[in-house]
Amino acid sequence: KAGVTQTPRYLIKTRGQQVTLSCSPISGHRSVSWYQQTPGQGLQFLFEYFSETQRNKGNFPGRFSGRQFSNSRSEMNVSTLELGDSALYLCASSSASGLAGADTQYFGPGTRLTVL
Amino acid sequence: DAKTTQPPSMDCAEGRAANLPCNHSTISGNEYVYWYRQIHSQGPQYIIHGLKNNETNEMASLIITEDRKSSTLILPHATLRDTAVYYCIVRVEPESPNQAGTALIFGKGTTLSVSS
Numbered sequence: 001k002a003g004v005t006q007t008p009r010y011l012i013k014t015r016g017q018q019v020t021l022s023c024s025p026i027s028g029h030r031s032v033s034w035y036q037q038t039p040g041q042g043l044q045f046l047f048e049y050f051s052e053t054q055r056n057k058g059n060f061p062g063r064f065s066g067r068q069f070s071n072s073r074s075e076m077n078v079s080t081l082e083l084g085d086s087a088l089y090l091c092a093s094s095s096a097s098g099l100a101g102a103d104t105q106y107f108g109p110g111t112r113l114t115v116l
Numbered sequence: 117d118a119k120t121t122q123p124p125s126m127d128c129a130e131g132r133a134a135n136l137p138c139n140h141s142t143i144s145g146n147e148y149v150y151w152y153r154q155i156h157s158q159g160p161q162y163i164i165h166g167l168k169n170n171e172t173n174e175m176a177s178l179i180i181t182e183d184r185k186s187s188t189l190i191l192p193h194a195t196l197r198d199t200a201v202y203y204c205i206v207r208v209e210p211e212s213p214n215q216a217g218t219a220l221i222f223g224k225g226t227t228l229s230v231s232s
Binding site: 033035042044045048050055056058088090094096097098100101102103104105107108109110112 | 148150152157158159160161162165167203209210211212213214215216217218219220221222223224
């Protein structure tokens with residue numbers, strides 16, 4: 001099976017702009033989670049989508065949003081970019097089968113966002 | 117905050133076993149222990165997980181103490197490519213397809229350096 005894919009791999013934006021990142025989960029996986037990784041804060045959970053609905057959310061401002069499509073692909077959007085949004089954005093997918101011990105999250109390679 | 121405690125760094129000689137400890141003294145009965153690793157600037161890679169019993173796969177072994185308050189990840193024959201940051205995470209898994217599990221909460225992990 002192909003792994004989780006994320007596009008683009010690298011992005012450079014300027015303050016005030018907005019950005020959209022894309023994630024394609026492993027085939028058959030229905031849950032997609034997003035994480036932000038910065039040197040200062042480490043890896044932090046943003047939100048999770050399942051069946052096109054956000055069902056779990058981390059402690060991030062409303063400038064961070066996402067959505068999931070019927071084919072389980074997901075996008076996240078960051079509006080009004082700030083310098084502190086420079087980070088590696090990671091997407092992870094899981095089967096969400098409900099079977100105990102079978103909900104492992106598998107990560108993509110990430111999108112490196114630089115805000116100038 | 118992460119519910120696990122790991123040493124910040126460890127060294128291992130190539131070809132020897134690497135034993136990475138993790139304390140999770142407040143773990144709940146329904147929380148699984150997960151291990152991931154991250155090689156510089158790549159997405160975290162799933163290694164192994166378990167609930168109560170010891171687990172082994174092609175990558176590693178996971179030893180969980182009987183009281184479940186600590187665990188050890190064992191890489192039986194470490195290679196230079198095993199140099200990475202290793203994260204130990206406890207997580208509640210969903211018990212039905214429509215239930216959300218808890219997000220992965222990453223701490224600072226253990227930086228394992230394997231040298232020849």
